[in-house]
Amino acid sequence: MNILVCISRVPDTTSKIDFIEDDTEFSIRDVQFVINPNDEFGLTRAIWFKEKQGAQVHVVHVGTTKSDATLRKCLAIGADKAFRIDAPALDGLAVAKELAAFVKNNSYDLIIAGRESIDYNGAMVPGMMAALLDIPFVTNCVGLEIDGTTAIAEREIDGGREKLKGTLPIIIGSQKGLVEESDLRIPNMRGIMQARQKPFEVVPAQEAPASTKDIKFERPAPKAEVKLVPADDLDQLIDLLHKEANVL
Amino acid sequence: MSVLIIVESENNALKRNAAEVASYGVALAAKLETSCTAIAFHAANATELGHYGVTKVAHVSNGPTHFDAHAYASAIAAFAAANNVSHLVVSSSADARFLAPLLAAKLNAGYVPNVVELPEEMSPLTVKRTAFTNKAFVYTQLLTACNIIGVGNNAFGVIDNTVDCVVDEITAENAISNLEQVSIEKVTGKATIADADVVVSGGRGLKGPENWHLIEDLAEVLDAATACSKPVSDMGWRSHDEHVGQTGKPVSTNLYIAIGISGAIQHLAGVNSSKVKVVINSDPEAPFFKAADYGVIGDAFEVVPKLTEKLKAFKALG
Ligand SMILES: Cc1cc2nc3c(=O)[nH]c(=O)nc-3n(C[C@H](O)[C@H](O)[C@H](O)COP(=O)(O)OP(=O)(O)OC[C@H]3O[C@@H](n4cnc5c(N)ncnc54)[C@H](O)[C@@H]3O)c2cc1C
Numbered sequence: 049m050n051i052l053v054c055i056s057r058v059p060d061t062t063s064k065i066d067f068i069e070d071d072t073e074f075s076i077r078d079v080q081f082v083i084n085p086n087d088e089f090g091l092t093r094a095i096w097f098k099e100k101q102g103a104q105v106h107v108v109h110v111g112t113t114k115s116d117a118t119l120r121k122c123l124a125i126g127a128d129k130a131f132r133i134d135a136p137a138l139d140g141l142a143v144a145k146e147l148a149a150f151v152k153n154n155s156y157d158l159i160i161a162g163r164e165s166i167d168y169n170g171a172m173v174p175g176m177m178a179a180l181l182d183i184p185f186v187t188n189c190v191g192l193e194i195d196g197t198t199a200i201a202e203r204e205i206d207g208g209r210e211k212l213k214g215t216l217p218i219i220i221g222s223q224k225g226l227v228e229e230s231d232l233r234i235p236n237m238r239g240i241m242q243a244r245q246k247p248f249e250v251v252p253a254q255e256a257p258a259s260t261k262d263i264k265f266e267r268p269a270p271k272a273e274v275k276l277v278p279a280d281d282l283d284q285l286i287d288l289l290h291k292e293a294n295v296l
Numbered sequence: 297m298s299v300l301i302i303v304e305s306e307n308n309a310l311k312r313n314a315a316e317v318a319s320y321g322v323a324l325a326a327k328l329e330t331s332c333t334a335i336a337f338h339a340a341n342a343t344e345l346g347h348y349g350v351t352k353v354a355h356v357s358n359g360p361t362h363f364d365a366h367a368y369a370s371a372i373a374a375f376a377a378a379n380n381v382s383h384l385v386v387s388s389s390a391d392a393r394f395l396a397p398l399l400a401a402k403l404n405a406g407y408v409p410n411v412v413e414l415p416e417e418m419s420p421l422t423v424k425r426t427a428f429t430n431k432a433f434v435y436t437q438l439l440t441a442c443n444i445i446g447v448g449n450n451a452f453g454v455i456d457n458t459v460d461c462v463v464d465e466i467t468a469e470n471a472i473s474n475l476e477q478v479s480i481e482k483v484t485g486k487a488t489i490a491d492a493d494v495v496v497s498g499g500r501g502l503k504g505p506e507n508w509h510l511i512e513d514l515a516e517v518l519d520a521a522t523a524c525s526k527p528v529s530d531m532g533w534r535s536h537d538e539h540v541g542q543t544g545k546p547v548s549t550n551l552y553i554a555i556g557i558s559g560a561i562q563h564l565a566g567v568n569s570s571k572v573k574v575v576i577n578s579d580p581e582a583p584f585f586k587a588a589d590y591g592v593i594g595d596a597f598e599v600v601p602k603l604t605e606k607l608k609a610f611k612a613l614g
Contacts, residue, residue, distance in 0.1 A: 059428075061542055061543075061561065061562045061565070062561055062562075065428045065431040065432050067432070085542075085543050086543070139406070140397070140400075140407065141400060141401070141404075141405075141406065141407070144397075144401060164393075166428075166429055166542055166543075167427065167428055168427050168428075168434075169409070169410060169426070169427060169428075169429060170407075170409065171393045171397070171409065172396070172397040172400065172407055172409070173397075174397070175365075175394065175396075175397025175398050175400075175401070176397045176398070176400055176401040177401075178397075178398065178401075179369065179397070179398040179399075179400075179401035179402050180401045183474070184366065184474045184475050185365070185366070185394075185398065186475065187393070187394050188390055188394070190536065200478065203394075204390075204536075204537055205390065205391075205480070205482065206389070206390060206391075206488045206489070206490040206491060207482050207483045207486070207488035207489075207490075207491075207537075208480065208481045208482035208483060208537070209480070209481050209482075209537075210477065210479070210480045210481075211477070211478040211479045211480070212475040212476065212477060212478065213475065213476045213477075213478050214474060214475045214476070223543070224536070224539070224543050224544070225536045228530070229526075229530050230530070257439075258439065259400075259404075259405070259406030259407075259438070259439055259440045260406040260407075260408060260436050260437060260438055260439060261436065261437045261439060262434050262435070262436050262437075263422070263435050263436070263437055264434070264435045265427075265432050265433065265434050265435075266424075266432065266433040266434070266435070267432055267433075268430070268431070268432065268433070268568075271586070271587065272589070274575070274585050274586070274588045274589065274590065274591045275589065275590050275591070276585075276590075276591050276592070276593065277590060277591070277592050278592075279592050279593065279594030279595075279598070279599050282592070282599070282602055282603050282606050283606060285574070285590060285592060285603070286603075286606055286607060286610050288590060289551070289572070289574070289590070290610070293551070293571075293572045293589065293590070295493075295494070295550050295551040295571070295572050296518075296551075296607075296610070
């Protein structure tokens with residue numbers, strides 16, 4: 049089985065979100081970039097397939113040389129080969145077009161991408177790829193079994209789960225639940241050394257045009273002080289929620 | 297040019313979020329000075345969209361009766377292409393976020409989810425949306441001929457505006473799935489995190505799963521959904537689908553009550569867009585107090601049962 053995991057690189061969850069250039073640009077000062085958590089759950093599942101059922105695991109990323117360390121980390125965790133499509137990630141549709149073109153030129157049975165990236169929260173790349181390639185897609189995926197050419201994927205839905213069956217190739221939007229937090233791997237020394245020997249290819253881009261453009265950022269309005277209610281006067285809390293906040 | 301509002305349905309009836317999406321779509325069409333139509337699948341009460349200013353509904357009565365992203369996207373894309381649709385409006389529910397990317401690729405449309413207001417500029421179309429999991433907003437231009445706007449859940453609100461509504465029955469030839477539904481499990485009769493007006497959420501401060509009756513009793517009085525912090529689901533005290541936050545489900549409800557939750561940045565990011573936040577925590581230094589509207593410093597084991605009793609009495613008074 050050939051598995052492709054699409055990797056996005058995002059600010060670490062604890063990063064301070066700040067903007068420069070008159071709020072037109074995200075400030076990367078002091079920001080640590082990490083593998084998008086939803087992608088990491090997917091990559092971990094891919095490595096599980098490799099170890100349990102036998103598979104080749106490739107990772108791909110659309111971006112500039114700045115992302116090379118992130119891709120090396122994927123190799124250190126256990127991916128076999130990394131590809132970087134050499135273009136700035138402009139918007140969801142452009143990235144999906146680059147990835148779809150890459151998939152067309154190669155042959156994968158299973159394609160995994162995080163259900164959404166935690167920076168722009170677009171949640172669009174995997175679905176767009178699926179439609180461009182006209183292959184099945186299951187997002188919010190919390191369970192995945194592959195048997196021959198059949199995939200059974202479980203999707204988290206509001207208040208429950210839905211089990212879907214499809215024929216490979218298939219695209220999965222991964223998230224926590226596909227593997228557990230405790231299954232995530234921290235690269236060890238051996239993995240890091242091996243990663244240096246693993247193939248890393250830079251692929252020229254299609255230069256798909258952007259369909260959207262971010263022009264300005266805004267910080268949320270500062271919050272009013274919390275209103276504290278004494279623990280022995282909960283009637284006051286109910287009164288505030290009822291009359292002031294109007295939510296009861 | 298015209299606006300197409302995509303409403304969601306379940307069990308042959310409109311979903312609750314249809315009202316907000318319809319309200320937004322009608323307001324957008326007015327701003328663009330163009331017409332608008334809604335498209336619904338298997339919703340016997342589709343005429344009710346007339347309460348929110350929708351005069352025309354295309355009702356698809358063939359194809360899968362449960363939500364099927366691929367089949368529905370194919371049908372909607374064909375309808376949009378045949379009807380000169382320039383703007384599509386969807387919600388930002390989990391189903392909508394499954395459907396919209398498929399549609400965007402089929403229509404070569406720019407797509408922006410989590411939009412919180414009507415566009416501030418019409419040319420080029422510029423919308424305000426949340427980013428960095430509610431830690432910022434960004435203004436985004438849509439550059440394509442056909443565009444998709446995903447309205448943030450509970451961000452725009454419902455506008456009552458009753459008009460006559462005509463429902464056209466249509467058949468979508470291509471509403472065919474590429475996946476087979478094997479099974480579906482869904483709790484019934486209980487509010488869910490996405491749909492509830494109130495969410496009661498518990499953290500590690502509750503000490504163990506055996507104490508969750510505190511959360512459940514309070515939730516019951518408020519008709520609320522129950523949720524939890526990440527470590528609580530990681531330790532298996534509660535099931536994964538209750539995990540909310542940056543790596544769990546987003547919460548965008550009217551009232552969010554956090555009990556024994558410290559308010560770590562990853563937790564707050566996912567719940568911050570809720571309208572009113574209440575925290576109950578024994579540690580006055582807990583970061584959640586900086587993000588909340590109302591707070592009680594106290595022991596959850598004492599405060600929560602009292603609050604539940606008092607709310608019961610309050611609700612009994614009507
Ligand atoms: C990449 C990443 C992603 C993450 N994503 C998420 C996410 O999506 N959602 C999420 O929730 N977390 C997430 N986290 C974890 C997050 O950083 C925190 O560890 C977590 O939110 C803490 O959960 P908690 O508040 O329940 O527990 P704690 O931080 O242990 O807080 C427990 C709180 O309970 C209070 N308490 C104790 N006893 C009582 C009592 N008797 N009465 C009242 N209060 C009491 C304490 O004062 C304390 O404030 C993520 C972390 C990382 C690194």
